[in-house]
Amino acid sequence: MNGENASSAETGTIDLNGVKSSSSTAVDLTDQIHQLPCCIKYTGPSPVSHYFKPKSTGVEVDGLSVKEAHFRGRKLQGTTFSLPDGYSGFVIGRKKAAKRKASDSNGGMTASWQTNAKFQNITLWNHDNLPSKEDAFLRAFHWFDVAKALHKPVTVDDMESASNPGATPTD
Amino acid sequence: MGSDGELPEWASTPCIMGIDEAGRGPVLGPMVYGCLYCPISYKKTLSTLEFADSKTLKEEKREELFESLKTDATIGWAVDVIDPRVLSAKMLQKNKINLNEISHESAMGLVKRVLDMGYLLTEVYVDTVGDADKYRIKLTERFPSIKFVVAKKADSLYPVVSGASIVAKVTRDRALQNWNFDETSEDMHRNFGSGYPGDPNTKSWLEQHKHSVFGFPSLVRFSWGTCDSYFKGGVEVLWEADEADDDEGSSRKTSKRQSKLSNLGFTGMKRKSEDIESSGKGRCKFFQSRKLEQLSDF
Numbered sequence: 001m002n003g004e005n006a007s008s009a010e011t012g013t014i015d016l017n018g019v020k021s022s023s024s025t026a027v028d029l030t031d032q033i034h035q036l037p038c039c040i041k042y043t044g045p046s047p048v049s050h051y052f053k054p055k056s057t058g059v060e061v062d063g064l065s066v067k068e069a070h071f072r073g074r075k076l077q078g079t080t081f082s083l084p085d086g087y088s089g090f091v092i093g094r095k096k097a098a099k100r101k102a103s104d105s106n107g108g109m110t111a112s113w114q115t116n117a118k119f120q121n122i123t124l125w126n127h128d129n130l131p132s133k134e135d136a137f138l139r140a141f142h143w144f145d146v147a148k149a150l151h152k153p154v155t156v157d158d159m160e161s162a163s164n165p166g167a168t169p170t171d
Numbered sequence: 172m173g174s175d176g177e178l179p180e181w182a183s184t185p186c187i188m189g190i191d192e193a194g195r196g197p198v199l200g201p202m203v204y205g206c207l208y209c210p211i212s213y214k215k216t217l218s219t220l221e222f223a224d225s226k227t228l229k230e231e232k233r234e235e236l237f238e239s240l241k242t243d244a245t246i247g248w249a250v251d252v253i254d255p256r257v258l259s260a261k262m263l264q265k266n267k268i269n270l271n272e273i274s275h276e277s278a279m280g281l282v283k284r285v286l287d288m289g290y291l292l293t294e295v296y297v298d299t300v301g302d303a304d305k306y307r308i309k310l311t312e313r314f315p316s317i318k319f320v321v322a323k324k325a326d327s328l329y330p331v332v333s334g335a336s337i338v339a340k341v342t343r344d345r346a347l348q349n350w351n352f353d354e355t356s357e358d359m360h361r362n363f364g365s366g367y368p369g370d371p372n373t374k375s376w377l378e379q380h381k382h383s384v385f386g387f388p389s390l391v392r393f394s395w396g397t398c399d400s401y402f403k404g405g406v407e408v409l410w411e412a413d414e415a416d417d418d419e420g421s422s423r424k425t426s427k428r429q430s431k432l433s434n435l436g437f438t439g440m441k442r443k444s445e446d447i448e449s450s451g452k453g454r455c456k457f458f459q460s461r462k463l464e465q466l467s468d469f
Binding site: 051070136146 | 256382384394461
């Protein structure tokens with residue numbers, strides 16, 4: 001995601017544009033990304049849509065509509081929210097790594113990543129608790145505003161309105 | 172559920188009620204609480220109706236008795252069907268509720284429901300769950316106007332409880348037979364057997380329907396210890412709720428049957444909260460409280 005630039009010693013590249021140029025490889029996972037309140041020690045394909053069946057409850061909390069689902073006998077309550085305008089979620093994968101067995105080749109340190117899929121929303125699930133705007137995951141998005149305030153280049157307009165606080169902003 | 176519509180005249184005369192459960196032990200399907208009630212004056216007639224502990228009756232006989240009691244205008248009945256998903260969820264939630272508590276709440280829910288409909292319950296007979304005396308005290312505190320008789324094997328001692336056991340058992344059997352799977356995976360079938368862990372049909376059904384990631388279809392009570400053996404080699408799942416549990420030590424009274432699925436087949440696994448989520452450790456509060464961690468290497 002947007003935001004921080006890692007100041008790591010090695011350099012790596014993440015190709016977020018690759019999607020656009022060869023749109024056939026870009027899978028849209030909007031409505032299919034779930035953040036679960038547990039750690040599933042497995043990486044790989046799974047018949048999620050056959051077993052994981054979110055249902056809407058009709059309940060609203062903080063303007064978030066609550067969904068319900070079960071996973072391994074636990075009741076989960078969640079909500080789907082859109083990523084802020086101008087942001088997208090990406091599922092990235094190592095570019096060249098010999099298919100699937102990336103784990104045993106720790107040699108090549110210069111990481112090169114490509115976008116495998118994109119998404120515009122996430123469904124966030126809590127165990128037992130109703131979702132709320134106070135959930136850390138949702139609050140994490142506050143960073144976008146902070147980052148913008150800190151890093152956005154100052155424009156001439158900004159300077160003018162700052163020196164002339166009485167003026168009405170022109171959009 | 173049960174006798175809907177207008178209240179019969181006898182509702183305002185002193186009534187007795189029996190409460191019994193079906194499907195407490197099985198590893199799959201709903202647990203059903205059933206009750207049967209009638210005026211005290213009908214007690215004698217009741218004992219001529221061939222009600223007996225539902226377990227001693229053949230299925231056809233139970234069905235037949237259920238159909239006939241449904242048409243008896245001097246008998247009322249009601250059921251509480253507790254979905255296996257609800258059982259699992261309650262027994263595995265952060266503040267775990269054990270099966271005895273769930274059972275007590277269900278029975279009390281039935282008493283309340285019938286009272287609220289306007290029946291004058293004065294005596295209620297209950298098959299015990301846990302310690303009979305403690306259970307009776309709990310019931311009496313909740314419903315001071317009712318005399319409770321709590322006994323072991325009440326279903327074979329009191330015809331009104333036998334009747335309730337038929338209501339419960341038939342409802343449970345039908346619920347299982349007509350179960351609609353939430354899951355849409357192929358190769359699923361309904362030869363569950365009785366649902367009791369020792370039943371060969373149940374065993375093979377469980378074996379055929381286990382899934383390394385999802386565990387089982389939600390028909391199965393994940394909180395049952397029986398599930399353990401089916402999960403050897405399955406994918407491990409770590410939950411925050413279990414972490415808290417470990418920190419407290421196992422001071423809580425949990426029934427032996429209850430076990431955490433995440434533990435199954437993975438003895439002695441150390442769990443670290445870092446496995447579950449980022450902490451924002453070492454960063455300013457803004458990031459900590461939002462669990463934002465700086466990641467430069469992945």
